[in-house]
């Protein structure tokens with residue numbers, strides 16, 4: 124292996140194709156991640172609330188939902204949403220990107236709901252009892268007492284979920300959806316420079332995930348110090 | 352200051368946790384202005400009894416009549432009744448994300464009993480009374496245990512309750528802080544506040560009570576005036592308890 128040649132190839136690839144990596148690949152990867160985590164978070168809150176429902180049947184169904192999603196590979200779920208569901212529900216005339224985005228949202232919702240649930244449970248039950256004994260409703264207690272304290276556990280976990288999802292969206296390249304990994308496949312196909320393209324792609328993923336995980340760490344450190 | 356008006360009355364109160372029958376038919380009455388202390392061995396059901404009074408624990412059988420209303424009825428808005436019953440916990444349970452002032456003003460404002468300005472005026476007055484006025488804008492993690500408990504008492508008082516329920520308010524405190532909290536409670540009962548106080552401080556119980564309840568094995572085994580209770584205990588179970596704690 125000639126590292127000089129590889130270095131030169133990497134430079135060449137980057138000069139010729141950076142816009143495909145960044146303007147197409149990164150843009151679509153970020154778009155997918157944001158959609159998945161944001162809508163997944165909204166759905167995840169609903170799932171978390173339903174999981175605490177008084178009805179046993181609802182709790183059971185939600186448990187099944189969460190366990191199935193967390194217990195099967197995302198790739199399998201993507202196949203189902205990409206190939207199977209459009210066949211079963213032809214009335215949903217979504218494009219391929221949308222089916223993949225929905226699959227990622229659903230996947231994320233299961234993880235986010237557990238993040239919310241454990242965040243809420245991490246708050247001492249005495250806080251709820253004190254608030255309720257003062258005459259606050261369960262909703263007021265949740266919004267004013269429990270959630271503000273749960274946030275310091277929930278936010279870092281959501282940040283980590285975002286980082287996970289950012290990497291997991293690479294599975295969408297199975298369907299050539301246009302994300303960063305798809306960009307790599309295209310450029311590799313055009314240039315036959317697999318190793319060089321992989322290095323570039325990996326570095327771009329790192330440039331996104333590393334600062335994010337440092338940010339999460341800094342937030343956690345700040346919250347810990349605030350407790351002292 | 353005790354009156355003849357029945358403020359809280361429990362009728363045949365039963366509560367179980369799984370197979371454990373913790374309350375076995377408690378019938379008790381607390382009159383307006385009365386100070387009732389509850390003493391007894393650990394595990395005897397004192398906390399459960401107290402927590403049933405504001406339905407933090409829901410009894411499976413029996414009634415709780417508060418101010419003439421059976422609050423165990425279906426469809427009752429318990430929040431409205433809890434606003435009239437203050438509770439102080441062993442572990443303080445102050446809200447760590449809110450400063451001292453906000454700890455006190457949050458509930459009266461949220462429940463629309465007071466405007467923010469009115470609530471703040473009241474918070475200052477109450478903090479003055481318990482010697483915490485210089486902590487108005489401190490966060491709770493800067494307070495000592497005794498200060499936290501005084502804040503918790505004031506937070507409950509800001510709702511202008513009809514009755515105060517104390518569950519071992521000094522048990523989690525370092526010994527040197529017990530006095531400051533007991534003094535606040537004494538001051539409070541001297542103003543005529545109806546109070547039910549679970550405590551292990553026998554001298555304090557003797558001093559402040561109109562009536563003492565001895566609870567063990569899920570029921571009130573003996574009750575009466577403090578001088579009778581401590582001077583002339585009747586049941587063997589109570590005598591045995593007193594011999595251990597005095």
Ligand SMILES: Nc1ncnc2c1ncn2[C@@H]1O[C@H](COP(=O)(O)OP(=O)(O)O)[C@@H](O)[C@H]1O
Pocket residue numbers: 368371373391392393394395396397398399400
């Ligand atoms: N939430 C609960 N779940 C199960 N058991 C409980 C619960 N709360 C209290 N108990 C049990 O009920 C009994 C009475 O408890 P408690 O009312 O706290 O007694 P006390 O306050 O007199 O020490 C104890 O045996 C205790 O372990």
Ligand SMILES: [Mg+2]
Pocket residue numbers: 397398399519
């Ligand atoms: Mg107790």
